[in-house]
Amino acid sequence: MIGVRAVTVTARLSSLQATLLSLRTAKHAQRNSSMQIGAYSASIHVDGEPLPEYGLETSADGKEVSCWIPSEAGKAFTPNFRDSAPSLKYTTLAKLNVDDVRCPGTYLGNLRPGHSGRLSHQPGHVLSESKIETIATGPYSRRQIVFGSRVLTDDDAYLDQSISPHAGTIQVAFSHCVRHANTDIASAFHVPKANAIHERSKKAAAHVVEFGPEIGNDGHTLNRTSSCDHVRTLARMVFKYRPIELLRAQGIAPQLKPKTTPVDNPTVLDLTLDEDADDGEEIQRLEARLHSLREKNPNKRKIKDEPDVGGSVKRKKIKNESSSFRLGEVIDLT
Helix, strand or coil: CCCCCCEECHHHHHHHHHHHHHHHHHHHHHHHCCEEECCEEEEEEECCEECCCEEEEECCCCCEEEEEEEECCCCECEEEEEECCCCCCCEEEEEEEECCEEEEEEECCCCECCEEEEEEEECCEEEEEEEECCEECCCCEEECEEEEECCEECCHHHCCCCCCCCCCEEEEEEEEEEECCCCEECCCCCCCCCCCEECCCCCCCCEEEEECCCEECCCCCCCEECCEEEEEEEEEEEEEEEEHHHHHHCCCCCCCCCCCCCCCCCCEECCCCCHHHHHHHHHHHHHHHHHHHHHHCCCEEEEEEEECCCCCCEEEEEEEECCCCCCCCCCCCC
């Protein structure tokens, strides 16, 4: 009997679905994580989603935490801040520094143009949040914060150019302060321009932080600022940004998994051969072969060795016998 058992891909599909579920769960957990020290946490969002964080490290004194995040040129990002235990005596201030450039900070729970936040009260719990979507660059204008491409040059005049040790970083500092009641109209913010860096510089990062085109307010809303007296620093967080390809090449971010085509339903491939049809074809083939041999040799010769009369040399005696095969009979060639 000739046949092949049915082959099923159900087991393979189940394994694939389990792998995808595991990856999605890990990805979700990773995206929902944010750097945190005590009640204070921060994360960087792009397109409304927090960027994944890799290689989290905490300083020996426990007051600073750092991580790596993937950057994409041309993408605007939004720093998010949270204080899960707001003080009743002091105001929590989140200060922002990008590529060693000091930007206007935000008070958690403060609501003003470009800065959105909330202060929620729940039984036994108060939560204060805020985020910086744009930076005030004047009384009526704002700009987004954007990842940009670093300008490289082969001009040796830039070879010994000093580079800030904070280049390629987004730094957040939480502190308690006493906020003043009066406010001032926001002054012009100097938008820095990233300098070109020599292509052989070991400190050259592929990306930099830029500021997008100016966005005007509605013409009536003024950008205002308020000052405060610093009390103490609570926590520092450093986000080191690099292209995802570089993070993967350095083993900081995991490699991409090979893409597989999802299967909606289990598919069973029936590869069983039609045994009756195959047996019939085999019989016909053997009968045709047998008929051909009989046409060529009517009688089958049977050879028998006998000793020669004159010595040790043997001679062959041929005995003719009639064929024992009948037409239509099947020959077992196994």
